[in-house]
Amino acid sequence: MTVAPATLPAARGGHLVWTSRAGVPFPDLVPRARRLAWVSEGLCPDADLYTLFTARVREHPDRAALVDDAGTLTYAALGAEVRRIAALFAGSGLAAGDVVALRLPDGRDAVAAEL
Numbered sequence: 001m002t003v004a005p006a007t008l009p010a011a012r013g014g015h016l017v018w019t020s021r022a023g024v025p026f027p028d029l030v031p032r033a034r035r036l037a038w039v040s041e042g043l044c045p046d047a048d049l050y051t052l053f054t055a056r057v058r059e060h061p062d063r064a065a066l067v068d069d070a071g072t073l074t075y076a077a078l079g080a081e082v083r084r085i086a087a088l089f090a091g092s093g094l095a096a097g098d099v100v101a102l103r104l105p106d107g108r109d110a111v112a113a114e115l
Helices: 032-040 049-059 075-091 108-114
Strands: 010-012 015-019 025-027 064-068 071-074
Touching: 049 075, 064 075, 064 108, 071 075, 075 108
Parallel strands: none
Antiparallel strands: 010 015, 015 025, 064 071
């Protein structure tokens, strides 16, 4: 499940601002021009974390993605857990643009929920 922002980022003073479904603004504190320069210099990707993660799942589904006290989780298994949690969020009424706070101990549940 990919969640799109409630509104497309708008530029304010050279910064992109994403606004949640509840109207809460979240400004990108890095000016757009600087971020684009970083991308062109190869210092950071021009993609969100979930997009980067799903590309890794497709490229290396059987490779270890996470190791914790419960054992090893492959990228495919972690991807399945991410989708399961996303379905739980959607089933509870959360939608694109909602802001969610998580409080979880370190481990696979926290990683999957963040993704």
